[in-house]
Amino acid sequence: MKEELQENLQEDWKQEWKQLNSYQLDAVLDESPACVVNANVGSGKTTVLIEKILYLHFQKRVPLEEMVVLTFTNKAAGEIAERLVKKEPSITREQVQYFGTFHSVALCLLKEKLPVEELGFTKDFTVIDPEEEADLALEIIAERKLNVKYKNRLKKRLEQEYRSYLQGKENSRQKDDLFLLYPLLEEEKKKQNKMSFSDLLRISISLLKRESVYPSWIIVDEVQDSDGLQMEFLEALKGNETKLFAVGDPNQVIYSWRGTVQNTFYLLKQQFEAKELSLPINYRSNASILEAANRFLQFGNKIQGAREAESKIIIKKHYDPFQEAEYLSERICELHAGGLAYSEIAVFYRLQKQSDILEKVFSKNEIPYQVSIRKTIKDIPVLNWFIKVLRFSCNPADVQMGIEALTDANYGEKCTKKKAKELLENAQTKTKDISKKTENMPEQKKETSQKSKAGGLYWKMTKFAQKEEWRSADIPLEEEIFAYFGLNEALHPTTSSYAEDERTILEFLRKLCDYCKTEKCFFIEGTRDFVNSSALYGMNLFEKEPDGECDAVRLMTLHASKGLEFDHVFLIGANQGMLPLHSQGFEMEEEECRLFFVGITRARNKLEISYYTNPGERGVLSECSRYLRRIPAHLVEWEDHPSDEQRRSNLQQLRREVQEQLREKAEEKDVKRARHPKYGEGILISEDEMMVEVEFEGYGRKQFLKAFGEVDICK
DNA sequence: AAGATCTATCTTTTT
């Protein structure tokens, strides 16, 4: 039976492999101790990766559990998992535990294989994001009265200057106490039993040196994006018998500003004596696009095409972004009328804010569009708060989360930071004592805590981990948990946002319960894992629907376009000073060029690039990007967009309207908000030592005496 | 404590 199955599979593979070219097949079959594949754009890199994993598993009998497959984003990890399961539905989630981002794999190792206790953590540790780390740092700075400059940029500084701190360099750039802060911060994180993103890697690396966990294979996707820590992680994870297979494209390095190692391929070859293979053939784009793209290659050999030069690249000159947006509307309508799906059309730009005008004009012209901006949990205040509640509930050592949950302006208890701190620190010293007391006289405790408002949520959080019925295989209903935390009250049932908030939380809880059920773990443990994942996976974990399916034109930055492909690509704002964005260094400049390269190689069939004679932006020149002149003339059709009088006056009006709306939007962002227990949230009109004036939707402007303390000013 | 001067950063974004 098994033999038969095996043979069938072998037949399948032969079929499968017919679709691979010889370069791809070489890469799939290669079993050198270390191998790096220099994969050109659109050369079937992910296909090779998947085939390789299947080949190793089914043909070479390497258990999937012994493979570590590393990606840089959750999206990429998800794609690999999806394609793998599609080909081989028998693969289970447990088998691919170590398939994921560097950070999620590190988390998994720390939870399952590495002795974190040796470094002063427990297995219950939680994960914090950079913002929380910065907040924690600020606390320490205040407490220890450290002199740290540029506090507003602390998040960035913490990350950037950590390297030189580790290398024992002098803190020469800024003369302040930042380097005194690092050890204190480390100590505090240990005390609160939590790790930052980089801690996950760093601590894994140091523990891997003591306790080796050598997988049979390490497979890395997009290896050109590795930063120093990730390279170290690879090194620490790789045993002498471990084989390394890494795929990437040095021409697509567009994130070096966040610490990408510059010459990854060279380093890999040096360090692991890796063999180098290449995937030169591009199946995606037509020959004109590829010939243009070849002019922008910085590394490796020419991209070989597999297609004809069907049409030229169009370069269009527009008066300004408004005229361009109108033109795009028209063109997209035509294309759609001609049978092209909206979702096969994409508009790329250099800066996020360039989407504003497009959005306004597209909605006016009723063109469905989708702007790709990453939503994070932080954008949803209720969820952000509730996750803090859960974080403290799962990890009572996390004092910081406890305080933040209790003092949250919107959903927390009406209690001051000082009081919350006292409450928690008091509990810290005699946790067991208190928990015993509460077990013995729960009714009484409940009463007093409701009287002294600040107690309700606090007790619920501390007692969460002690609930016996949640330490069993029975997973509670989402409504039960909702009720346990008294959320119907905490979410302010009288406010207009209540219904939405309730739905959000119940949705989240449902995902959490589902997770516990599929993972077959106890509710408490499941919650801890899930909450950790939420730090690492962000919205991916509980997005309602993957937004991929809807038929709409995609609007995105060039950065966001990486890894995607479309039939028809518009690349807008190709002006000097915009696309290359005015940048100082030469290295930066090279990266702008790679960004342009990534942009144009997303197009399968049609590529249109445009620029403005009146860009109307600071620092943007009216001449076109010099990259455009680098494209061989015979591949290009230069066009002027004509505009008659009628149209011009319409545009004037449009311009005014849109600019007005944008100004309002910008003002709204700067507006301070305030919350009142009865009227809900409103816009802060004025404030002095005595009074606050707030405008509430539906109630109008109200004035309050500050001394009453009913109004919380939100930050 | 105000005013002058220096300086970094802006943009891109993942975990």
Added chain:
DNA sequence: GATAGATCTT
């Protein structure tokens, strides 16, 4: 090339 923040100057 502007601007915000920190630092220096009086």
